Amino acid sequence: MKIINIRMLPAALAATLAMVGAALPASAQDVPANNVRLGVYFVFYHANADDLAGPYVPAGVNLKVNDVDTLYAAYVRRLSPHFGVELALGSPPVTHTVGKGPATLGSVPYDGVEISTARWLAPTLLLEYNFFDENARLRPFVGVGVNYTSFYDRNSTAGGNAASGGPTKISLSSSIGPAATAGLSYHINRRWNLHASYSWSRVNSRLTADTAGVIRTTHIRFGPQTLVLSAGYSF
Secondary structure, eight states: OOOOOGGGHHHHHHHHHHHHHHHSOOOGGGSOOEEEEEEEEEEEOOOEEOOOBSTTOOTTOEEEEOOEEEEEEEEEEEOSSSEEEEEEEEOOOEEEEEEESOSEETTEEOBTOEEEEEEEEOOEEEEEEEOSOTTOSEEEEEEEEEEEEEEEEEEEOHHHHHHHTSOOEEEEOOEEEEEEEEEEEEESSSSEEEEEEEEEEOEEEEEEEEETTEEEEEEEEEOOEEEEEEEEEEO
């Protein structure tokens, strides 16, 4: 009868566990919890506004906001194998607003003329769900959250001043609204990844134009949609 040397059991057990561990997929502790991304935002504003209201404003005076491209940056924190939270932020771009409506206001050209510019800061916080296993190279994801938009560097252009009848101060109220996203992540390896997503948010702002005490206002509803292409690093 063969006698088992009990002194050898701990070493044998450790070796067995090591072999089993090598055969298993990476544990949750082995998955990087943080991801930083850098890329480009293609912003499509889909804005509409009420006609401008105030003294000396004829019917049908409105505005249009031109689309922009800007830098995208984000931090994503892994919460579980399927859930994560993303804080996304774009480099504040210069947004150009042009007149829409009458060809002229009096003798001043208006329709299609740039009337104002502004920059915006719009951090967006999203809770995201990632499909498929964490080891999959390609993972679709969806997310919902909230967007905060603040406007600054608001300026009336020479064309805007002429249409308003003199130097004009522009103000735009800040906005808090819902946001949603859907996209794909491609994992090149454990650290590097590529991402593409399409997002939507709701932004509402009240525009006030002050020309030497003459106040004109309008309410602007933005439904910005953004295409994002980015590369990420996990750690």
